[in-house]
Amino acid sequence: MAENGNPQRTTNHAPPDPAAFRRIAFASLIGSVIEAYDFALYGFAAALVFPKVFFPSLGPAAGTIASLATLGVAFVARPIGAILFGYFGDRYGRKATLIATVLGMGVGTTLMGLIPSAETIGSVAPILIVVLRAVQGLALGGEWAGAILFVTEHAPPNRRGFYAMFPQLGQTLPTILSAGTFLLVNLVVGEDTFVSWGWRVPFIASIVLVALGLYIRLRVEETPVFVRDQQRTTSSRPPLLEAFKRQPSTIARCAGVALTAISFVYVAQSFLSNFGVTHVGLSKNNVLVATALSGVFYTIFCALASVLSDRYGGRRIIVGAEILGAAWALALFPLLSMNTAASFTVALCVTMGIAGLALGAVGPFLPEQFPTRYRYTASGISYQITGVIGGGIAPLVAPIIVDSWGTTAFGIVLAAMSVVAAICTYSLKDRSRQTLDWSPES
Template structure:
């Protein structure tokens, strides 16, 4: 560790004043609320894609292919997440984390609200799926830019000994967003069951996004900029072309970090991507449960995912990010193996149990991710590094996981192949984690760029 400069990001502003606990609480609140709204919007689409979009926007393709097309639109947005990450990475490393958080929140909310008023194929023909895809692409760009800014605001404001726990705060937005999205759709399935849900009930949660965006904007506009970025600005050390520098010096690290997330993301998108919801409610399938029951089970599993994500962040500060991940991968593999045997019983209780068990590993491999990623990259290109690694990992992992699962079931007539696929992705995440050194507690400020630039990949001296 460098000894000639203090790391002023560790609880200090560039002026040398201590970052107060009140300011840190505001950061935690702002990142939790903002990411919850973002992921509510994103997962709302994914769940609706499993339940209604196939019938409403892709019906002419036929029942089976219409559903595959619907899931493909979920994955399509992931292809644009790197674009959002590139744009946000450049803006975040050049102009600050805060401005990116405001822009992504507004873009996501506007796209989601417009989906709520979009006419169906029956009304405007092929323009309906075309507009739906366009709005989903805008959601993908927003999601690609949101995550990096949120996690860096949380981690760079955190005390060194609590980075993983603070970094878990924006991670909580994922299960909270899923909980809110599933809960709202479950409520509307009860208020407007059957044809009413298909006609108008599904639209209400999308329109609610307009209200949530106002709440998120109000909370985030009071947020102070990251102390690391303020220090870079004060010293005029911002990188002119951060993305070029990232790939010139750290391309392999980006791929390894992306593979770590891919192992978690592929499994998580069984619910956040809407696949389990569709599989378990399909009246022509082997399970055939009521929509409200399945959405209720997903909502309960989101609560357990929330708890284990927080626990993963807390444990990450106790035993290190890497060790927490390794425990999480083992737990995730158990959850993957048990998932479909429990779902296929047709019991709502056992379906819920399977989803809850799955969230143990998902939480333990998601809670410490913000701290792990932030500690991998040098300060001057950190926003680009974490955002692009996350976006690429999402493409490798969750982008087409529902589509792949649907295709495997259609081809084999069962779910065993899906279990093998998800198990393989879990092993990929485990192996990628083994390649990384644990850098828990490494100084994050620009005074320590030389130390941060030493490659965390085992066997490499420098990136």
């Protein structure tokens, strides 16, 4: 099949029975919650705690830059994880791969909570953090595509957005959970104790979620779309090579689809969290309350976009959110310059609300662009390339651009990223009414 080929077959297969659907939905939701919760925990810790715990000798400014730089390690590892887990997911099934990703993320996060500070073991501490951050990145690189495919490949075309809502909510709910957990621990133990050891509690406690996620994922069945493709496929070429041979342009454009959503989320959770403390003058508790509230907006608008994509098509919803994001990026820092808790909270909530609106329809939209044979690999690598740019590079360069050229310059950068995202999304075909059960030869 040529680049951007258009499968015409439709399948009116019924969704699984209610009990089976509940297992599928919950398995995708809980796994995604674990992955994103662990990832969000690290983002908050990198902004609010790690400069003091792991980079104290660098001073506040340099320590913050070094700490936020460790965020980028995971985003470099994420495309590698997408390739690695994508290979196994396309060759041996979605279910087994998702079990491996939830274990990798859970173990990596729990061990983070056990690493001694730099004052105790010196430079070994930040090295260990970087290594475990890479483990997180590898696991998350394989999680997103697998969780999305697990529900969309069970879904009829006219309900794909609704089904995909569950793993997408797994990306949004942890903003509330992680910020709320940090806030609770901070309130219970106090500021000094929180920096000393209290921040470790949410990391270590994530092992409970891992056990739950593993139990649920062991009890679900493989997707029927994958099973049928395995029965008919004759290709022995590695999925990554086949994907880039058949659809290189599609992969490149798909890498821009989630750029607004991911850049807004990670700039808000990492850079703006630190900005609220260092520039606006808010306490950590003020920032955590605002972040938890913004997570509510993130979740609501993500769910809304997922459901609306079944009616209006994912492309239309995503492009609209990206255009809105470009306009908002230019207004964001003027609002923050008011230097009040209220303006900071509004800025964070609107930013995360737009991110949710841009993210919700991405779940069904990206997998629709690729055939079953290499869908896990292609959709995963596209999404994770976006993660490198929007989640790894954007928060890292944000303080550098702001310090060098001011907040207006970074607002322009964010707006430009949203414009690029809208162009990439609009250039792709809307296949929301077509089946996912197709091969390159269809």
